[in-house]
Amino acid sequence: MSRKQKFLAVFLGTLVLFFGFVMVRVWALKPPSTMKLTAIQAGEYDPAVWGQAYPLQYQSYLKNKETEPSPTGYNGSVNYQKAERQTEIYTNFKGNPFSKDYTEDRGHLYALEDLQHSKRIGPASKGACITCKTPAIEQFYNQMGWGYANQPLSDLLAQSKHPVSCANCHDPATMNLRVTQPAFIEALARKGVDVTKASRQEMRSYVCGQCHSEYYFAPGSNQVVFPWDNGYTPQEMYQYYASQPNGFAQDFIHPDSKTPVLKAQHPDYEEWLNGTHGKFGVSCADCHMPYVRSNAQKYSSHWMTSPLRNVHESCLPCHTQGADQLYNQVRATQDNTWQLQRTAGLTVERAHKAIAKAAAVSGANQAELDKARELLRQAQWYWDYVAAANSQGFHNAVQELHTLGQSIDLANQAIDAANRAAGTNSL
Numbered sequence: 219m220s221r222k223q224k225f226l227a228v229f230l231g232t233l234v235l236f237f238g239f240v241m242v243r244v245w246a247l248k249p250p251s252t253m254k255l256t257a258i259q260a261g262e263y264d265p266a267v268w269g270q271a272y273p274l275q276y277q278s279y280l281k282n283k284e285t286e287p288s289p290t291g292y293n294g295s296v297n298y299q300k301a302e303r304q305t306e307i308y309t310n311f312k313g314n315p316f317s318k319d320y321t322e323d324r325g326h327l328y329a330l331e332d333l334q335h336s337k338r339i340g341p342a343s344k345g346a347c348i349t350c351k352t353p354a355i356e357q358f359y360n361q362m363g364w365g366y367a368n369q370p371l372s373d374l375l376a377q378s379k380h381p382v383s384c385a386n387c388h389d390p391a392t393m394n395l396r397v398t399q400p401a402f403i404e405a406l407a408r409k410g411v412d413v414t415k416a417s418r419q420e421m422r423s424y425v426c427g428q429c430h431s432e433y434y435f436a437p438g439s440n441q442v443v444f445p446w447d448n449g450y451t452p453q454e455m456y457q458y459y460a461s462q463p464n465g466f467a468q469d470f471i472h473p474d475s476k477t478p479v480l481k482a483q484h485p486d487y488e489e490w491l492n493g494t495h496g497k498f499g500v501s502c503a504d505c506h507m508p509y510v511r512s513n514a515q516k517y518s519s520h521w522m523t524s525p526l527r528n529v530h531e532s533c534l535p536c537h538t539q540g541a542d543q544l545y546n547q548v549r550a551t552q553d554n555t556w557q558l559q560r561t562a563g564l565t566v567e568r569a570h571k572a573i574a575k576a577a578a579v580s581g582a583n584q585a586e587l588d589k590a591r592e593l594l595r596q597a598q599w600y601w602d603y604v605a606a607a608n609s610q611g612f613h614n615a616v617q618e619l620h621t622l623g624q625s626i627d628l629a630n631q632a633i634d635a636a637n638r639a640a641g642t643n644s645l
């Protein structure tokens with residue numbers, strides 16, 4: 219063997235050992251040792267009833283009531299208005315309820331209350347909005363199929379007593395994980411995946427992906443659809459939306475720039491799926507529901523919050539780096555994403571203004587204006603995809619920084635096209 223070959227062999231050997239070690243650590247996370255199974259009645263949506271049989275999980279679930287900021291200063295469980303920190307939200311969503319009320323998310327126990335108090339809903343709101351807020355979704359879908367999505371939201375709210383809880387994720391008879399959200403099951407079926415045949419490790423992310431995903435309401439029926447037919451990246455979803463699926467063309471038309479805008483909705487599952495942890499098979503539950511102990515009993519924490527509140531439980535079962543080092547790494551990723559996200563959002567805002575100004579010029583070039591609107595639609599989608607996802611870039615830093623770079627470039631191209639349309643091209 220030449221020195222080069224020897225070096226290569228040692229290098230490859232080290233790689234195999236290292237990743238073998240990492241994967242063994244990943245898969246060695248075994249479920250809790252002993253658990254007495256108590257069958258709960260089908261259709262029981264009250265978490266307190268489940269809690270009598272499973273008190274440790276229930277006690278940790280009640281912690282979702284906490285409303286503290288996250289240690290990073292990003293995300294967190296305080297429902298502040300996002301526009302206070304990102305003023306571009308006012309312009310970019312002008313004419314859409316998101317410009318009036320767009321709060322940071324908080325714990326699962328608030329899901330119904332926050333929906334009820336949202337200024338984004340009104341008397342005309344439809345049942346589709348309740349899809350990811352309550353376990354009663356099972357009952358509504360069993361009774362009405364997708365027909366529930368077109369019922370008045372107020373009727374369904376009156377029948378929903380419990381926010382996101384046990385029955386959203388567990389089969390009451392067996393406690394096995396299950397998906398109750400029909401749009402998730404349908405989206406995967408279109409890809410040839412049968413959710414009922416998923417592995418346990420897959421289910422530990424599917425139960426979250428059923429709600430933490432991008433979606434749109436099909437015009438007319440208000441059926442919830444996940445836009446995954448072309449793939450899960452922001453670029454693939456943009457192509458999918460370009461085909462106007464089910465007649466869906468846009469969420470709203472911007473009143474000043476007349477751009478048909480797509481509003482992104484918390485694509486956490488999609489972001490994670492293509493990121494380092496998603497690709498290595500690390501599930502949402504591995505970080506957000508770590509194993510914790512109460513005396514001798516080991517159980518899954520049901521406090522689904524920032525994992526950085528519990529770096530030891532959430533990260534250190536797999537990582538040998540220290541807690542501080544991991545925290546600093548997350549923070550650096552978030553700071554970088556935040557900076558580019560603001561630049562993208564503010565450039566998108568300038569593009570709306572440039573197009574509105576150009577359109578007001580008499581004799582403005584319509585073809586250039588249309589081009590500017592298409593560029594802006596894409597730029598805004600790319601900005602919003604990152605801004606609407608919940609980890610401030612951590613779930614998939616490479617994809618998110620790339621997408622923000624594209625957003626900034628496209629928004630600048632939109633401004634150039636608007637200037638050409640108005641005959642004021644400065645290039």
Ligand code: HEC
Nearest residue numbers: 288290293294426430486487490495501502505524608609
């Ligand atoms: C490798 C660990 C890891 C995995 C896997 C992971 N996350 Fe996260 N998640 C994080 C970290 C770290 C943050 C940032 C928390 C912060 O800023 O305090 C976060 C943030 C979030 C937030 C925002 C929390 C808040 O305070 O508002 C949500 C929601 C979320 N993740 C959902 C998911 C979902 C759904 C999945 C799976 C599809 C997932 N995460 C997979 C580590 C992870």
Ligand code: HEC
Nearest residue numbers: 250265268269272275276279383384387422425503517518
């Ligand atoms: C958002 C989804 C979700 C909700 C809501 C939820 N669970 Fe779980 N639960 C999980 C996941 C994921 C696991 C881990 C299962 C595994 O790894 O096989 C789990 C595990 C469990 C286990 C098995 C033992 C353990 O601790 O790992 C019990 C018991 C349990 N949950 C009870 C409850 C109860 C009671 C509630 C309501 C108060 C509840 N769960 C709400 C997702 C959920």
Ligand code: HEC
Nearest residue numbers: 294295323324325328329332350386425426429506522523
């Ligand atoms: C039935 C729908 C549903 C399911 C299932 C679900 N979530 Fe959520 N999740 C929500 C909603 C809705 C909110 C926002 C609630 C609010 O702000 O009032 C939320 C908020 C969160 C937050 C923010 C908490 C905070 O304190 O800021 C985290 C983290 C989170 N979910 C993680 C998860 C994880 C991990 C899973 C899977 C184990 C999961 N969720 C499953 C609907 C769901």
Ligand code: HEC
Nearest residue numbers: 240244494495498500504505525526532533536544547548
């Ligand atoms: C179940 C195992 C597992 C858990 C839990 C886990 N990780 Fe990882 N992490 C991995 C694997 C596997 C990789 C990729 C291979 C490598 O770099 O070691 C990785 C890579 C990383 C990287 C480098 C790549 C990137 O995306 O930036 C960071 C940073 C990281 N993890 C942070 C965290 C943090 C923070 C937590 C806790 C919130 C966490 N991890 C929890 C397994 C895990």
